[in-house]
Amino acid sequence: MKDAYSFDVDEESAALTYRKMYDAYCRIFRRMGLEFRAVEADTGAIGGSSSHEFMVIADSGEDAVVSCERCEYSANVEKAECPPEGSERPSSPSPGSPRKVSTPGKRTIDEVSSFLGIAPGLLLKTLLFETDKGDVAVVLSGSHEVNETKVKNHLGADWVKLAGEERVRELTGAPSGYAGPVGLSVRVLADHTVRGIASGATGANEKDAHLVDVVPGRDFLPEAYADLRLVEEGDRCPRCSGPLRFSRGIEVGHVFRLGTKYSKSLSATYLDAGGKEQMIVMGCYGIGVGRTAAAAIEQHHDPDGIQWPVSIAPFEVCVLPVTMKNAALVKEAERVAEDLTGKGIEVLFDDRDERPGIKFKDADLVGIPLRVTFGEKNYEAGYAEIRDRKKGETVRVGISAIADRACAELDLKRKECAP
Numbered sequence: 001m002k003d004a005y006s007f008d009v010d011e012e013s014a015a016l017t018y019r020k021m022y023d024a025y026c027r028i029f030r031r032m033g034l035e036f037r038a039v040e041a042d043t044g045a046i047g048g049s050s051s052h053e054f055m056v057i058a059d060s061g062e063d064a065v066v067s068c069e070r071c072e073y074s075a076n077v078e079k080a081e082c083p084p085e086g087s088e089r090p091s092s093p094s095p096g097s098p099r100k101v102s103t104p105g106k107r108t109i110d111e112v113s114s115f116l117g118i119a120p121g122l123l124l125k126t127l128l129f130e131t132d133k134g135d136v137a138v139v140l141s142g143s144h145e146v147n148e149t150k151v152k153n154h155l156g157a158d159w160v161k162l163a164g165e166e167r168v169r170e171l172t173g174a175p176s177g178y179a180g181p182v183g184l185s186v187r188v189l190a191d192h193t194v195r196g197i198a199s200g201a202t203g204a205n206e207k208d209a210h211l212v213d214v215v216p217g218r219d220f221l222p223e224a225y226a227d228l229r230l231v232e233e234g235d236r237c238p239r240c241s242g243p244l245r246f247s248r249g250i251e252v253g254h255v256f257r258l259g260t261k262y263s264k265s266l267s268a269t270y271l272d273a274g275g276k277e278q279m280i281v282m283g284c285y286g287i288g289v290g291r292t293a294a295a296a297i298e299q300h301h302d303p304d305g306i307q308w309p310v311s312i313a314p315f316e317v318c319v320l321p322v323t324m325k326n327a328a329l330v331k332e333a334e335r336v337a338e339d340l341t342g343k344g345i346e347v348l349f350d351d352r353d354e355r356p357g358i359k360f361k362d363a364d365l366v367g368i369p370l371r372v373t374f375g376e377k378n379y380e381a382g383y384a385e386i387r388d389r390k391k392g393e394t395v396r397v398g399i400s401a402i403a404d405r406a407c408a409e410l411d412l413k414r415k416e417c418a419p
């Protein structure tokens with residue numbers, strides 16, 4: 001990791017520092033030639049008030065990212081807000097009271113839905129959590145998935161975990177699959193979408209039984225309606241209602257506004273102009289150096305190997321004499337390599353006594369941006385070749401001009417990624 005920390009006198013100057021670091025990180029990743037997104041992220045175990053993750057877009061990425069196709073909104077799936085759509089109270093709740101029906105052996109949403117002939121979206125899925133704030137039941141529409149991070153943040157809890165079979169039995173009196181919010185004696189939270197269910201079905205807190213005609217707000221009263229579910233395909237952008245796109249990403253950087261969380265616990269204070277002790281306002285900023293290199297390779301490669309972006313290539317030019325047996329040719333290749341080094345270029349000189357095919361294949365695999373090749377025929381005529389690893393293009397250049405030409409090509413490559 002590359003780590004950085006900031007220490008400011010108040011929230012206002014800390015916000016400015018955060019912005020500067022955020023912008024610097026954007027420039028760093030742009031200069032590396034990476035396609036990335038800065039996404040709103042949960043602060044997780046590190047804590048603090050807000051944070052952004054820098055995600056390199058790659059199919060092999062371990063994290064799911066949503067981004068709006070219309071505006072700048074981007075968030076990781078843990079953090080992505082769900083618009084409270086469909087959460088309006090239905091105008092005419094159904095009359096009567098819940099009815100108990102027998103549902104032998106039906107526990108999952110799919111089983112109950114098809115057995116009762118009720119759409120999954122109308123099932124009031126009830127999940128029990130153990131947390132450091134006590135037990136909590138979370139109710140959401142059967143067609144959605146719970147977002148544990150949102151539950152944890154809503155409760156202000158340090159940890160939440162789905163209750164195991166044993167605990168579910170203690171809390172509901174029934175095996176898992178039959179929990180419901182009606183008559184349940186633990187705190188109940190409901191997702192916004194539950195408010196839009198005029199009449200639903202849910203577990204009866206009794207083995208092999210469910211309740212139908214259950215009206216949220218009449219038959220059970222959640223402590224709160226909140227955004228507690230995972231964003232999913234088809235959801236709209238919470239900022240502009242535009243379509244959301246899902247992609248996968250590799251996290252390469254993370255910036256946090258820490259506020260006074262750590263200065264409080266460490267009593268890290270300073271004296272203000274009036275001689276009064278104040279808490280230092282902190283931020284922290286990290287880049288995963290190794291995973292950034294890995295992510296760059298994910299985005300820049302072909303079947304033959306790596307195509308390093310010039311800014312992070314271990315060498316910028318590979319000088320490759322096709323034979324080590326032609327002393328004059330080797331000497332000239334060495335002279336060009338020295339010339340390039342003198343111009344500040346990092347050069348890898350392939351002086352292995354191998355067949356040309358092996359040297360070419362390895363050069364492609366290692367992926368140095370430019371290859372300067374000294375072949376025997378070209379050399380006799382006063383030429384060498386420059387090959388662009390990314391474009392796959394080769395140009396023949398007079399040996400006297402080749403170092404300058406290579407420098408010019410590298411400059412172009414750097415400009416392409418200029419932040």
Ligand SMILES: [Zn+2]
Nearest residue numbers: 068071237240
């Ligand atoms: Zn949007």
